[in-house]
Amino acid sequence: xxxxxxxxxxxxxxxxxxxxxxxxxxxxxxxxxxxxxxxxxxxxxxxxxxxxxxxxxxxxxxxxxxxxxxxxxxxxxxxxxxxxxxxxxxxxxxxxxxxxxxxxxxxxxxxx
Amino acid sequence: xxxxxxxxxxxxxxxxxxxxxxxxxxxxxxxxxxxxxxxxxxxxxxxxxxxxxxxxxxxxxxxxxxxxxxxxxxxxxxxxxxxxxxxxxxxxxxxxxxxxxxxxxxxxx
Numbered sequence: 114x115x116x117x118x119x120x121x122x123x124x125x126x127x128x129x130x131x132x133x134x135x136x137x138x139x140x141x142x143x144x145x146x147x148x149x150x151x152x153x154x155x156x157x158x159x160x161x162x163x164x165x166x167x168x169x170x171x172x173x174x175x176x177x178x179x180x181x182x183x184x185x186x187x188x189x190x191x192x193x194x195x196x197x198x199x200x201x202x203x204x205x206x207x208x209x210x211x212x213x214x215x216x217x218x219x220x221x222x223x224x225x
Numbered sequence: 226x227x228x229x230x231x232x233x234x235x236x237x238x239x240x241x242x243x244x245x246x247x248x249x250x251x252x253x254x255x256x257x258x259x260x261x262x263x264x265x266x267x268x269x270x271x272x273x274x275x276x277x278x279x280x281x282x283x284x285x286x287x288x289x290x291x292x293x294x295x296x297x298x299x300x301x302x303x304x305x306x307x308x309x310x311x312x313x314x315x316x317x318x319x320x321x322x323x324x325x326x327x328x329x330x331x332x333x334x
Contacts, residue, residue, distance in 0.1 A: 156314065211318070218268045
């Protein structure tokens with residue numbers, strides 16, 4: 114049984130470029146979460162969806178960040194334009210009931 | 226709002242030593258409590274959970290008891306191994322997960 118799948122695993126880009134991170138949740142899970150992890154700020158919840166609908170995006174740092182979930186098996190987190198301070202590991206997690214969450218392996222983003 | 230405070234690291238131990246990582250929480254309701262573990266280069270994995278007061282979660286030799294009176298959920302393991310070296314996160318779930326800052330544990334052979 115495949116877990117949460119994220120792509121790419123590593124992304125290096127230059128400041129000002131658009132970055133798109135992708136996530137495939139575990140089949141049957143109704144909740145999807147996007148997190149960012151940095152040394153300075155730890156693990157931060159950016160946004161979460163329930164049944165493909167964004168429920169809480171209060172953690173999205175600014176308008177440069179956007180997230181979509183067009184269907185139950187796919188979500189994207191986009192940063193446009195990217196900045197060096199966006200460098201972090203971005204995790205996607207899914208859950209069948211908003212209680213226990215299952216994390217993907219993460220995407221390590223480096224913005225030069 | 227809800228928050229979690231966990232023991233700062235890093236923690237360095239020898240194999241077979243006893244491990245305790247303290248975790249206390251602040252919550253308005255009665256949230257579920259979790260310990261997640263993150264091995265180097267990987268995502269977080271659920272280690273154990275407890276959903277109500279006095280519940281004990283356990284897995285892989287780790288244990289934690291939900292203590293409502295002290296608002297705590299301390300993680301313990303009686304005899305650690307090198308493979309237990311990781312970052313451990315305490316978390317609570319009211320309607321979304323709130324994580325502690327993480328505690329880095331290194332076990333030396």
